[in-house]
Amino acid sequence: MKKFEIIVVGGGPAAITLAKMLGSKKKMAVIRPENYSMIYCAMPYVIEGLIEIEKTLKKDELVTGSGAELIRSTVTKIDFTHKKVTLLDSSELSFDKLIIATGAVPFIPPVPGSTLKGVSGFKSENDLKNILELIASGLKKAIVVGAGAIGIELAQALSDKGLTVDLIDMGQSILPNLVDKEMTEELVSEIIRKGINLHLQAKVIALAGKEWVEQVELDNGRKIHFDTKDECSEAGDATHDGIVIFAAGMKPEVDLVKESGMDLGRDGIVINNKMETSLPDIYAVGDCTQFTSGITCAVSPGKLATNAVPMAKVLGFNMLGQNRTYPGFFNGAATKVGKFFVGGTGLTESAAVKLGYEVSVGYSEVTTQFPIMPDAKKIYFKLIADKRTRKLLGAQIVSGKPATGEVDLITFAIQKNSTVEDMTALSYSAQPYQSFFPAANGIVLAAEEILKKIY
Numbered sequence: 001m002k003k004f005e006i007i008v009v010g011g012g013p014a015a016i017t018l019a020k021m022l023g024s025k026k027k028m029a030v031i032r033p034e035n036y037s038m039i040y041c042a043m044p045y046v047i048e049g050l051i052e053i054e055k056t057l058k059k060d061e062l063v064t065g066s067g068a069e070l071i072r073s074t075v076t077k078i079d080f081t082h083k084k085v086t087l088l089d090s091s092e093l094s095f096d097k098l099i100i101a102t103g104a105v106p107f108i109p110p111v112p113g114s115t116l117k118g119v120s121g122f123k124s125e126n127d128l129k130n131i132l133e134l135i136a137s138g139l140k141k142a143i144v145v146g147a148g149a150i151g152i153e154l155a156q157a158l159s160d161k162g163l164t165v166d167l168i169d170m171g172q173s174i175l176p177n178l179v180d181k182e183m184t185e186e187l188v189s190e191i192i193r194k195g196i197n198l199h200l201q202a203k204v205i206a207l208a209g210k211e212w213v214e215q216v217e218l219d220n221g222r223k224i225h226f227d228t229k230d231e232c233s234e235a236g237d238a239t240h241d242g243i244v245i246f247a248a249g250m251k252p253e254v255d256l257v258k259e260s261g262m263d264l265g266r267d268g269i270v271i272n273n274k275m276e277t278s279l280p281d282i283y284a285v286g287d288c289t290q291f292t293s294g295i296t297c298a299v300s301p302g303k304l305a306t307n308a309v310p311m312a313k314v315l316g317f318n319m320l321g322q323n324r325t326y327p328g329f330f331n332g333a334a335t336k337v338g339k340f341f342v343g344g345t346g347l348t349e350s351a352a353v354k355l356g357y358e359v360s361v362g363y364s365e366v367t368t369q370f371p372i373m374p375d376a377k378k379i380y381f382k383l384i385a386d387k388r389t390r391k392l393l394g395a396q397i398v399s400g401k402p403a404t405g406e407v408d409l410i411t412f413a414i415q416k417n418s419t420v421e422d423m424t425a426l427s428y429s430a431q432p433y434q435s436f437f438p439a440a441n442g443i444v445l446a447a448e449e450i451l452k453k454i455y
């Protein structure tokens, strides 16, 4: 039986990060079933036609370049006592240390009809290729369930391809993990302006059809119909008018460890701040684990690559003899809705209130460049602070220009326990093309508004 010092189960960003760090220093194998690892974040833009699918497929050298062995297979069983894994062809490999990086899969609620053809999630190369093929063969309608970042990006891409798109969410507002409702007004208008039919406070309760999905039923009594035509396409299949895609959250992929006795939480494998599971020599990183908030230390949502990669780095450095700890996830994330760039970090006001914080919030509206500059766009900020400690808890940005720079700056401030006073004292740069007007730094103005309310 072939033996490795380290085996990584998975081929996503967490596994690749570990291979890059450890491949030249340890006898290591990375096991994944896919032909290619993918840049999932870019999938909507392939549908839109902005980039070719080939550009989203990562090269094997990312894993093998460091000396790690890439094994294309699925791990079907882990023997934790004898430290070996079984692959799809029944062969076995033994390990000293095992890293589980099996990621997460789209959550498709088990409503009647959820297994009909034409119903899918949106995560794999297959999901993407199926949608592209259906569009090419004349698909007319799509229902996207979930108005989070992935659902909105997908709905826009499908709409841009000329499909009639319904976007359904059971929540009161869009992007609930990223921004509070009052920040979404212009975003909702933008979605509607694009011709997308937005249904909020509407839950999918059933899907119906013979073999292919033909109808979606909502809990508000509404039914959305597709037609399935009997005439055949060139490939010989009946042609279909519509598809239903669930972008309603991710479910950690933990099937391999369910019976292991390993501590499992509601949202994945329980790990400590060194990525150790409750079993010796078994580690877990990325979307398959239960994330912890760096602010509240409680379980945190947000299955994101920007969490998976830093987790893998902490583990990689520790396996190289360092002593690093992961501080938790601060939820910094971003998306694009029509002409708006949207970002958020930390807790939203509604999440903070639910957690029992007494909050104070401040807003500002400035321009992305000096207002006299021809390309200046509006940018709106909301800052959320704990009224008692005055510590910054979160921030939200809606802007005409990319907002991840501001998101990351504020995330770092939250990470460093900054107070509202600290934010009012932010030392910043200014230049007509590149920044806010010197007297109108959006972060400082929003922080000053909070201070005015507190004193």
Ligand SMILES: Cc1cc2nc3c(=O)[nH]c(=O)nc-3n(C[C@H](O)[C@H](O)[C@H](O)COP(=O)(O)OP(=O)(O)OC[C@H]3O[C@@H](n4cnc5c(N)ncnc54)[C@H](O)[C@@H]3O)c2cc1C
Pocket: 009, 010, 011, 012, 013, 014, 015, 031, 032, 033, 034, 040, 041, 042, 043, 044, 073, 074, 075, 076, 101, 102, 103, 104, 122, 123, 150, 253, 256, 285, 286, 287, 288, 303, 304, 305, 306, 307, 308
């Ligand atoms: C459409 C879309 C857009 C996204 N946009 C963003 C974004 O803009 N920003 C961001 O930060 N994040 C984004 N994400 C999330 C991001 O892609 C994930 O957080 C990230 O991929 C998680 O990495 P991971 O390595 O933990 O797991 P994954 O990337 O899910 O990889 C898991 C791997 O494990 C393999 N595996 C599972 N079970 C087994 C087994 N039994 N044997 C062998 N291999 C196995 C899988 O096949 C896969 O290769 C997006 C996701 C999607 C789907």
